[in-house]
Amino acid sequence: MIPRAETAHWVAGALSLFFGLVLISELIVGREVFYRRKWRAYLFPSLVIASSVGLWVITIFSTFSTMHLLAHSIWAQAALVAGAVELALARGKIARPAWSLVPAFALLVSGMAFLVHEQNPWLYSRSAFLHHAIGWMLVVVALFPLGRAVQPGRLVWRSGYALTFVALAVLLFADRDAAEIFGRFGLGGP
């Protein structure tokens, strides 16, 4: 049984919220304490890689539209590459701050894919609105890992990166397949 698009978006929202909580907690306790247990160091990268696998599965079911197929492929690939780099950073295989350019590029490409594959204008539907909002948000927040690459010590870049996932979760949770913008008609609501 294939889930509806909105269900997949809510699950992605839950995962994004968990990412956000993990990154915020890392920010609060500091890297030294957070990395004290190995599994915690690998938690974020492995979940990103797992989510890329999930996105590939969604790609398989996106054959109804070439644009959706390409967009989901790009997100899956971007998540896979970003997750691999985060994993290599956690394992200590790579250490240079410049590697943060890879997640920055992944966010930028993901945002552009969101914007390109939504062919309806902002106010066409709630789904269209959210695709535009998420797309532009991802394009802008790509600055955070970019800033981390240039100034790895600055708290603002790491905080922004962590809060990005919480904001993304809120937007994904707000998604509806058929609801009018900011409404809930036709989906069993009162």
Next chain:
Amino acid sequence: MNSEVATSVPREGQRQGVERRPWRALAVQLLGPLTIVGGLVWGVAQPYRILILDRDRGGDLYDYVFQGPLLAILVGLAFAVFVAPGLVADLEAEDRRDPAS
């Protein structure tokens, strides 16, 4: 002043460290419950999204399980149970190991 009695003024970093530790542990412990509360408030604000409360409307497994408020509660619960306790324990261990830092 007798130098054998007088002690040095703690460095700024040391004083900050003593003050910062408790709120860090508290903040980590609050992340999960706050997320759970967020999910509960959302569920109260939009009760029609919790299909368990209104089974007459019908629906499939996804409608029952994968609803935003329930997922938010689940995420908060997972963080509070699996991640936060270890982080707090490690923070406390860090305090015991290096109380001045």
